Amino acid sequence: MSAAVERELELPDLTAELACAWTRPRGLRGWLGDVDHKAIGRRYIATAFGFFLLGGVLALIMRLQLAAPNRELVGPDRYDQIFTTHGSTMMFLFAVPVMQGFGVYLVPLMLGTRNVAFPRLNAYGYWVYLIGGVFLWVGLLTDTGPDAGWFAYVPLAGPEYGTGKRMDVWAQMITFTELSALAVAVNLIVTTLKHRAPGMALHRMPMFVWATLVTSVMVVFAMPAVMLSSGQLASDRLIATHFFNAAEGGDPLLWQHLFWYFAHPEVYIIFLPALGFVSSILAPFARTQLVGYTALVLATVATAFIGFGVWVHHMFATGLPQLGQSFFTAASLLIVIPTGVQMFLWIATVWRGRVRLATPMLYVVAFFVTFLIGGLTGVMIASVPLDLQVHDTFFIVAHLHYVLIGGAVFPLLGAVYYWFPKLTGRMLDERAGKLSCALVFAGFHLTFFPMHQLGLDGMPRRVYTYDEATGWGPLNLVATVGAVVLGLGVALTLVNAVVAWRRGAIAGPDPWRADGLEWTTSSPPPAYNFRDLPTVCDRYPAWTSPPDQPVVYGVRADRPELLVTTLVDAAPDHRTELANVTLAPLGAALATGVTFIGSIFTPWAVPIGGALIVIALVVWFWPRPPYREERLEAAP
Amino acid sequence: MTAPRVSVLDPAGPQAATIVGLWDVFLWISIAVFVLVVACFAVATIRAVREQRRDGDGDPLATDPASDRRMIRGVAAAGIVTVGTLLALLVASIRSGRALAALEDDAGALHVRVTGRQWWWQIEYEHDDPGQSATTANELHVPVGRTVHLELTSADVIHSFWVPSIHGKKDLIPGRINRTWIRIDEPGEYAGQCAEFCGLEHARMAIAIHADPPDVFAAWLAHQREPAASPRDAEAARGLAVFTGSPCVLCHAIAGTTAGGRLGPDLTHAASRGTLAAGALPNTIGNLAGWILDPQSVKPGAHMPATSLAPADLHALLAYLEGLR
Numbered sequence: 036m037s038a039a040v041e042r043e044l045e046l047p048d049l050t051a052e053l054a055c056a057w058t059r060p061r062g063l064r065g066w067l068g069d070v071d072h073k074a075i076g077r078r079y080i081a082t083a084f085g086f087f088l089l090g091g092v093l094a095l096i097m098r099l100q101l102a103a104p105n106r107e108l109v110g111p112d113r114y115d116q117i118f119t120t121h122g123s124t125m126m127f128l129f130a131v132p133v134m135q136g137f138g139v140y141l142v143p144l145m146l147g148t149r150n151v152a153f154p155r156l157n158a159y160g161y162w163v164y165l166i167g168g169v170f171l172w173v174g175l176l177t178d179t180g181p182d183a184g185w186f187a188y189v190p191l192a193g194p195e196y197g198t199g200k201r202m203d204v205w206a207q208m209i210t211f212t213e214l215s216a217l218a219v220a221v222n223l224i225v226t227t228l229k230h231r232a233p234g235m236a237l238h239r240m241p242m243f244v245w246a247t248l249v250t251s252v253m254v255v256f257a258m259p260a261v262m263l264s265s266g267q268l269a270s271d272r273l274i275a276t277h278f279f280n281a282a283e284g285g286d287p288l289l290w291q292h293l294f295w296y297f298a299h300p301e302v303y304i305i306f307l308p309a310l311g312f313v314s315s316i317l318a319p320f321a322r323t324q325l326v327g328y329t330a331l332v333l334a335t336v337a338t339a340f341i342g343f344g345v346w347v348h349h350m351f352a353t354g355l356p357q358l359g360q361s362f363f364t365a366a367s368l369l370i371v372i373p374t375g376v377q378m379f380l381w382i383a384t385v386w387r388g389r390v391r392l393a394t395p396m397l398y399v400v401a402f403f404v405t406f407l408i409g410g411l412t413g414v415m416i417a418s419v420p421l422d423l424q425v426h427d428t429f430f431i432v433a434h435l436h437y438v439l440i441g442g443a444v445f446p447l448l449g450a451v452y453y454w455f456p457k458l459t460g461r462m463l464d465e466r467a468g469k470l471s472c473a474l475v476f477a478g479f480h481l482t483f484f485p486m487h488q489l490g491l492d493g494m495p496r497r498v499y500t501y502d503e504a505t506g507w508g509p510l511n512l513v514a515t516v517g518a519v520v521l522g523l524g525v526a527l528t529l530v531n532a533v534v535a536w537r538r539g540a541i542a543g544p545d546p547w548r549a550d551g552l553e554w555t556t557s558s559p560p561p562a563y564n565f566r567d568l569p570t571v572c573d574r575y576p577a578w579t580s581p582p583d584q585p586v587v588y589g590v591r592a593d594r595p596e597l598l599v600t601t602l603v604d605a606a607p608d609h610r611t612e613l614a615n616v617t618l619a620p621l622g623a624a625l626a627t628g629v630t631f632i633g634s635i636f637t638p639w640a641v642p643i644g645g646a647l648i649v650i651a652l653v654v655w656f657w658p659r660p661p662y663r664e665e666r667l668e669a670a671p
Numbered sequence: 672m673t674a675p676r677v678s679v680l681d682p683a684g685p686q687a688a689t690i691v692g693l694w695d696v697f698l699w700i701s702i703a704v705f706v707l708v709v710a711c712f713a714v715a716t717i718r719a720v721r722e723q724r725r726d727g728d729g730d731p732l733a734t735d736p737a738s739d740r741r742m743i744r745g746v747a748a749a750g751i752v753t754v755g756t757l758l759a760l761l762v763a764s765i766r767s768g769r770a771l772a773a774l775e776d777d778a779g780a781l782h783v784r785v786t787g788r789q790w791w792w793q794i795e796y797e798h799d800d801p802g803q804s805a806t807t808a809n810e811l812h813v814p815v816g817r818t819v820h821l822e823l824t825s826a827d828v829i830h831s832f833w834v835p836s837i838h839g840k841k842d843l844i845p846g847r848i849n850r851t852w853i854r855i856d857e858p859g860e861y862a863g864q865c866a867e868f869c870g871l872e873h874a875r876m877a878i879a880i881h882a883d884p885p886d887v888f889a890a891w892l893a894h895q896r897e898p899a900a901s902p903r904d905a906e907a908a909r910g911l912a913v914f915t916g917s918p919c920v921l922c923h924a925i926a927g928t929t930a931g932g933r934l935g936p937d938l939t940h941a942a943s944r945g946t947l948a949a950g951a952l953p954n955t956i957g958n959l960a961g962w963i964l965d966p967q968s969v970k971p972g973a974h975m976p977a978t979s980l981a982p983a984d985l986h987a988l989l990a991y992l993e994g995l996r
Contacts, residue, residue, distance in 0.1 A: 110971055111871045184868050190845060191828040191870055196789075281846025287829060288844065321719060322731045326742055352831055352840040352867075354849035357772065361765055368757045375753045376746065378708065383742040386715040387735075389723035403712055411701040414757070418764035420690045420771055421697060423839020424679045427831060427866040493677040493835040495866045498874035504674065550731070578731050 049592035050566055056595050057149065057562035059616050068616040070154035071562060075161050076140025077458065082161075083133035086168055088529070090124035093117045095522055098482070102515035104503040114499035115182035116201070120175045122185030123205060126301065127212040128168040130443060131254075134308035135219040137450060138247040140458070142223055144553035144560060145241050147232030147569040147576075148597055152225040154613055155620045155655065160218030162624030167211025170632060174204035181205030184497065186298065187268065189279035189290045194272045203272055203635035209265040210631055213258040220254035223247055230597055231605040232552065233587060234571040241551050241574070242325065245332050246311025249339045253304050256343065261297035264290060274638055288353060295346035303342040305439065307335055309446040310377060313399055316449050317381055319549035320396040321388025324575060327380040334373035334380075341370040351422045360419045367417030374410060378403070393547075394468030398449030401476045405441025409434060412487070427497075430490025433483045440479055448475065448528060455532065456546045460558040461539030467531040474524030481517025485510040550575035568598060571605075594662070619655035626651045675862035675879060676836045683882070684855045686771055686838035693767040700756060771838075774852035777818035783811065784822045787830030787843035787865065789974060790872035791936055791949040796892060805895035806924075808936035809949045811880045814888035815858050823849040828870060834863030834880050842867055855882040864950070871972030877950025898927025899939045903994050910991025913984045918976070925995070935975065942995045948973065956989055963988070 059065040059074070069075070096117055100108045109117065143151055151157050174180050181201045183192035192202045227248045231240070240248075267278040268290070277283035279290050318325055325331060347355065347363040381403070390396060412434040416422045425431060448471075455463050494507050501507050545554040554577045556565050568587035573579050587607070590598050595613040600606060630644025661669070682688040722729075774780075786793040796805040813819045823832055825843040832851070833840040841851040855861070865876035883891065902908040914920065915929055922935035930938075944954055951970050952958040961968070963985070966975040980988065 111874065112972065115871065183870075188829055188868070191868070196828050196870065281844075287846065318731070322723070322728045324731065324734070326739065327746060330746075353842045353844065354847070357768060361768065364764055365761055368761055371757055372750065372753060376750050379746040379749045382708075382712050382715050383746055385712070385719050386742065387738065388719050388731075389726065389729050390716055390719035391723055391728075392720055400712075400716065404709060407705060407708055411705060414701065414760065415694075415697045418693065418697065418760065418767075420693050420764060420767040420839065423841075424687075424690050424694075424835065426840055427833075427868075491679040491835075493679070493833075493863065495833070495864060495873075497868040498864075500874050505677070548728075575732065 048566075052592040053563040053566065054561065056591075056593050056615075059562070064618065065616055067621055068158075068618045070150070070158045070614060070616060070620070072139050072143050072151045072154065072157060073560065073562075073564075075154075075157045076136050076138075078161055079132050079136025079139055079164070080458075082165060082168065083129050083136055086124050086128040087133070088525075089172065090121050090129060091522060091525060093121040093124070095518055097121065098515040098518040100499065101501075101511050103512060104501055104505070104508050106500065109499070111499045112182070115497075116175055116178075116180030118497055119181045119184050119205070120171065123171060123181065123208065124168075125439075126185060126298075126305075127209065128164075128171065130305040130439065131212070131216055131301070132164055133447065134250070134305060134443075135216060135223075137312075137447075137454070138223050138251070138308065139219060141454065141553060142226055142244055142247055143230070144457075144556070144564060145244050145551050146227065146230055146235065147552045147565060147571065148226070148230040149564045149568075150595065150597060150613055151222045152230060152597075153222050155617060156218050157222050157620075159620035159624050160215040160222070162621050163211055163218070163627055164215035166624060166628040167208045167215065167631075170211065170628075171204060171208040174201070174208075179204055181208075186294060187290075189268065189271070189287045190281075192268060193279055194275070195280075197272070200635055203269065206265045206269040206272070207631045207635055210262060210269075211628075213262045213265075214627070216254050217258050220251035220258075223251045224255070227251075228602050229599050231600050232569050232571045232576075233598070233600055233605055233607050235576075235600075235605045237603055237605075238329070239571060239574045242314035242328070242331055242335075243308070243311035243551075246307045246314075246335055249335050250304050250307045253300050253307075253339050253342065257297045257300040257304065260293050264293035264297070267293075269634070273635065288350075291350050291353065292346070295349045296343070299346040299349065300339075300342045302438065303338055305443045307338060309402075309443040310335065312446040312450040312453075313381065313402060315551070316395045316399050316446075316453050317384050317388075318575070319547045320393060320399075321385050321390050323384060323388035325380070326383040326387060327376075328574065331377055331380055334377045337373040338370060341366060341373070345370060345417075348417055348422065351419050352426050357419075364417050364419055368414065371410065371414055378407070393452075394463070394465055394472055395449040395453040397469060397472045398445050398452065401472060402441060402445035402449070405437055405445060405476070405479065409437025409441050412437065425490050427495055428490030429486040429494045429496060432496055433486035433490065436479075436483045436486075440483075445475075448472070451528070451532070453547070454553075455535065456542030457553055457558050457560070459536055459539070460542055461535050462542050462546060463528075463531050463535045463539060467527055471524045471527035471531065474520055474527060476524075478517050478519070478521030478524050482514050482521055483517070485513050485517075489514075545577065550578045552576050555580070614659070617655075619651060623648060623651035623655060675860040677834075677862040679835045681836050683836045683857045683859065683861060684838070684853060685774070686853055687836055689767050689770045690839060693763060696763050697760065700760065704756070774818050774854055775850075777820075777852070780818040780820040780852065781813065782820050782822065783813075784824075785811070785832060785843070787823070787825040787827075787832070787869070789827050789870055790865070790876040790970070792832075792876070792878050793826075793936065796895065798896070803896050805892060806937040807895060807940065807944070809878060809946065810944050811878060812888055812891050813853075813855060813880060813882050814885040815855055815882045817885065818852055818854045821851050821853065823851065829867050830865045830869050830876070831867035832863075832878070833866040834861050834878065836861045837863075837880060840866050855880065858882050858884060862950075872970050875949060875951045875970050877946070879945065879950065894943075895940055899925045900994050900996060901927075902991055904990070906987050907991040907994050910987035910989070913980070913988045914991060917980070917988075918978060922975070938992070938995060940995055942993055948975075956993055959992060960985060960989055 059069045100106055179200050181204055183197050183202055190196050270276045271278050277285040279285045279287050344366040348367045452463050452468050489507055489510050542558045544557050570585045590596050595615050596610050599608045599611050601608050626647035630640055633640025682691050784795040792809050794807050794811050798804045823841055823843045825845045830843040831840045838853045841849050861880040863878050902911050920930040920932055922932040924931050924937045926939040947954050947958055947962050948970050963978050965977050966973045
């Protein structure tokens with residue numbers, strides 16, 4: 036197939052056909068059945084930020100409870116539900132989905148294609164995630180919120196001590212969100228490997244796409260471990276299996292191994308896309324190419340590999356053999372090397388460039404300083420003797436928030452300021468942005484830095500109160516004040532977003548004069564993303580693109596069709612047709628929801644829900660009716 | 672009485688002291704790394720911002736191979752320094768781990784079994800003659816200067832034994848026995864609390880270690896091995912009858928009486944302990960009365976049920992329990 040032709044051929048303007056083929060119909064059916072990656076991506080991002088705000092409210096309640104000794108704002112029962120739901124929400128309903136949501140939205144645009152490889156699977160993943168998230172929060176609001184921690188250690192979370200339906204809600208919420216994460220991961224892997232613009236060989240992919248690809252592969256390897264363990268927990272609780280029951284030959288430590296084998300890579304699943312944000316923001320704001328692109332890619336891949344070999348550092352206090360522990364200390368220190376190299380390369384990039392301190396770049400600066408501290412405390416707790424002292428104390432609370440907020444949320448907020456114009460067509464206000472960055476940064480450190488000292492002073496995690504005699508009161512009060520400042524900073528960005536969405540300055544296609552393909556189309560992009568599918572000849576297509584850059588010709592404009600390119604070199608290979616608006620994914624997601632939620636009440640939900648899912652899948656895979664011209668051709 | 676010591680940075684024995692030594696190494700290296708990296712980043716940023724303000728945006732595609740080579744060399748050098756630093760830290764960490772294990776070889780260690788329970792600690796000093804073993808709760812008494820071998824397990828969910836001034840944590844896991852070795856070199860009281868989330872009253876599961884000179888400890892242990900004191904007077908004798916005639920006996924044991932429950936703390940020498948309900952309250956007669964009548968107001972979720980007693984019965988019971996020194 037001849038894909039690329041010279042532009043001088045005067046291509047016909049196919050905008051009308053493209054719009055007809057890709058735009059969803061108006062009305063509720065169009066909205067519910069939308070399979071456009073931009074719509075699904077926006078929904079992921081918006082829903083995830085909704086859960087972020089809810090989780091933040093829980094955090095503030097906890098900080099108010101702990102602001103002074105012996106406060107009685109909430110009792111232990113409520114507090115346990117709150118901290119469990121806070122952790123579960125932030126990890127499963129915010130951090131992973133928001134990163135994947137940005138991937139779903141941005142990757143096809145960065146690759147120069149028109150949708151993801153499996154649009155219906157994409158929609159299905161979103162609906163499953165939404166059902167799982169709402170399910171968890173309905174649980175909390177009906178006093179059925181999980182209460183054994185986001186890590187759900189057995190036997191506390193098991194049938195004997197985790198009574199009621201609370202931990203069943205948790206276990207099935209996990210199954211929902213992991214299913215959704217797997218759906219997105221598979222989608223992004225195939226999209227990245229098979230739908231790149233012609234010429235975008237692997238060594239020309241944007242760093243964010245690399246980060247998303249590597250993260251998605253991690254999801255594929257990590258999520259099955261937790262789906263397995265949450266399934267085992269659910270069956271221990273529902274049908275009296277004994278996977279984790281020591282009295283019947285099961286093992287509580289099995290849970291910890293399986294959970295952390297997933298949950299430590301989870302940290303990198305959250306954190307690697309954030310590093311992709313940092314690289315994406317650095318190039319345009321330092322106005323230079325990234326120093327050491329190949330090293331950055333290799334560092335990302337290395338982090339993913341080593342990330343699977345460090346889970347036992349969450350279990351140093353469980354009494355595992357010492358030699359094994361030393362191995363995991365070494366692995367945990369090893370992971371510092373790729374991350375360190377990335378930070379050095381970013382310093383070099385800044386050094387080479389000319390920096391504009393716009394809000395996205397300010398968040399990168401905030402990230403750099405904060406994440407460095409989190410990384411250094413990470414080095415400390417890789418050491419077995421030090422970890423034995425600070426494990427499960429507020430020192431760890433500090434460390435994990437330095438890594439997850441400093442390392443992931445700061446770059447994420449930078450990404451929001453950076454890509455908001457692309458998503459909405461309007462600019463966020465710079466002054467409000469800078470002020471919010473300052474508030475978030477100051478509030479964050481005020482909240483979490485004192486927690487290092489609290490941990491050293493003997494304050495364990497997950498306590499709903501403490502006595503005055505402990506002396507932990509003053510630093511806790513400081514932390515609470517900091518949390519309020521942090522909350523104000525986040526609220527300011529929220530207000531900024533709402534105002535800008537309605538009244539912000541019009542952005543135009545490329546307000547930052549940035550380098551990626553996503554900036555070569557209008558803001559927000561049309562349903563079909565690019566009128567002319569681009570080709571690429573280097574890593575910074577929007578900077579280098581010569582006026583006579585070839586475009587792809589020969590992909591149908593009157594049907595939703597994608598170009599498939601080869602895996603390594605992205606040479607044009609063939610075309611593939613995509614599904615358009617369909618309610619089948621929503622139906623399948625609802626059937627999945629009935630199965631999972633029903634199964635915490637009766638095992639019968641599994642066969643009945645299974646049958647419903649089969650019906651939904653039959654509808655899903657029913658061959659589409661032939662197009663009119665096909666029918667005409669087939670007619671005698 | 673001075674306040675009990677509770678800080679990772681205030682060690683009272685070789686284990687915690689070893690860890691503080693390692694902590695200092697890690698802390699100062701971390702501070703040095705932080706200052707160095709942030710300084711490089713700050714210099715690079717300030718320089719790049721100034722250039723941008725002075726000359727405006729440059730051509731993002733412009734390259735300077737010589738300067739790029741210098742930068743790559745710089746990054747490589749920083750990477751090598753990182754690897755070297757990490758190796759040094761790894762060696763320091765493993766050496767400290769070895770030092771922590773040194774106490775394991777002490778044949779003369781005192782053997783104590785600690786069982787975690789929601790939400791208190793059962794502490795047993797075993798003896799070859801089972802009649803001579805002593806059981807107490809929430810207060811671990813040890814002799815100064817002698818290695819103590821703690822055998823840790825749990826009767827319900829996972830707990831974690833942690834007294835920061837003495838040593839790092841070790842989990843108490845149902846179905847498993849974990850071991851840790853401690854030694855305390857300075858007499859005094861050391862506070863700690865459960866460090867693994869274990870349910871509703873995880874926050875109120877304190878443990879105290881009393882380190883005493885060997886002779887004081889020996890006297891204490893000899894006393895703990897004795898059965899409970901007989902009631903001092905008629906009121907206390909009636910209190911014993913109240914105790915054995917009420918639901919108390921279903922969970923609590925008092926050696927030398929018919930009370931043999933095993934679910935709650937052994938009360939043989941309950942009055943000799945400093946606190947009630949694992950550190951929730953000072954052990955005073957008034958607090959004890961409140962705790963018996965309405966445990967949920969003190970420690971919501973505690974497994975001890977409320978016991979309603981006539982005032983006269985309560986006073987008799989308190990008179991008896993007060994005598995259990």
